[in-house]
Amino acid sequence: MAGDNYLPPLANYSEGIMVNKKPVIEFKNLTYYYSLQEKPALKNINLTIYEGEYVAILGLNGAGKTTLQLCINGVIPNMIIGNFEGDVLVNGLNTQEYPTRELAKIVGMVFDNPEFQLTQTSVAEEVALGLENIGIPTDDMHAIIEDALETVGLDGLQERSPFELSGGQQQRLAIASALAMQPEIFVMDEPTSNIDPIGKDEVIAVAAKLNTEKHMTVILAEHEVEVIAQYADHVIIIDEGEIILDGTPHEVFEQVELIEKIGLRTPQVTKFAYQLKEKYGLKTKGLPVTIDEAEQFAVDTFKK
């Protein structure tokens, strides 16, 4: 189960125990106001993300998910003006002091609507664009492009127009373009919200592949809690600019009442088990967050 691999934050370990994961993103007392806004978009954020984690950010529209993500690639505070208090460190580099274009080599970003990101006349050129911008020699580009397209399952479509692709393919192309820059951190803002179920599965599978095979840190804002519980090993819930929950899928989704109070929901199987236990006073241990765990929960409850 993905959740079992998640290492709790350093503070939970007693002193002297070696922890082999290093923090790649640290938010330190960050409060951020967009210009002319009285309410902070982010409030007192303290958050550590470790190398190789698959992080899901959940929250209502307007809760601050995108703002949080834009702080990771330095677009906030360097390109969007506002009042920025506190620090964000990416690979130990303070985003306020480090140029955004340099951060772009570390942090790749994919948005909710791939069409807005695509500009070129062929799939290969689309991937080449970012490489040109960072000065990769043409001779080296081909291999990088091939590799990126193969990773996202678009090999063979090099000459196709990006606009002839399906929604899921377009989003995978946007991922390939970011991937070609070989970022260490991949940030995706609701990458599946505008595509059909097959496309969704494709994009989620590619994100998981970047995480498990390429060992990239993946940070995904997403509404579909069933998918998050299946893949992510670190879940963050944000509401009105504040982090409400931060932990493993189990630590987070077991807080059924709190999550519903915010206006979000848990995976259906979690809610089922929670209600069953509440209503009938069952003693079965824990709450499932994935379908396989739920099946085991049912066996434990009814067959023993």
Place this chain on the structure above:
Amino acid sequence: MNEPLIVCENLTHIYPGDVTAVKNVNLKIHKGELIGVIGQNGSGKTTLVKHFNGLLKPTKGKVIVKGQDTSKMRVQDLSRNIGYVFQNPNHQLFAKTVIDELKFGPTNLGLPEDEVNERVEKAIAFFNLEMYRDHHPYRISFPLRKLVGMASIYTMQPDVFVMDEPTTGQDHITTRIVYRLIKKLRDEGSTVICVAHDMILLAEVVERMLVMRDATLIADTDPKTVFSDKELMASTHLSPPQITELSYRMRSKKMIGSIALNINELIDASSKKYNLKRSK
């Protein structure tokens, strides 16, 4: 049964370039039905429902709305009876403020001003748009803009409410407004036709499902029959809600007798089977 509201007779639609988007569809829709239309992108679902309000006319066959052949009718006349909420509100909205957007439909129907205002105020309250009444529809967030799209059709009180993907891009709070809307429309006796990939929504609210694949209507039955048919679901590349998947697994372990469409159904089925007693 009463006269059907919508009848499709051998409906075929071929787009320019010889692309058959809907092939030989026959169906009848009656007043008060809650219908879900599912299928992959490109399967023909949107093309099918766009025939109901005359946005598209059949290439072959007939569509009859309230006894009249749509091929001879204008969209303006059909829209009185059949409201269509676009998947993308940007394709639908054009007024300068939310309030003007909501007034446009009923005013255009020739209703007196009092009646228009009353409908608009009801819609503002129901969709929770009070804060945005004087905002430009394009200056509010996408999910809210989508609610404005629904509200602007709601104020026309059409007999049939067609919605294309009402929950995509919505969060859990705005999704719940969509659920409440569908249930309210049902209580008011409207007919709702919902094209959606959101299986949790459909399992929760609809009573009849139309399944499209490769331009063909391959199933027209209740949601339980559709979701129980694993082969059918797999052939459309759609997955049932997670709770339904769990109910399959529990059924195959003989824990319950039939599948469940929502959380409450599964709780009821398992608590009955195992004779669970409510704790105090």
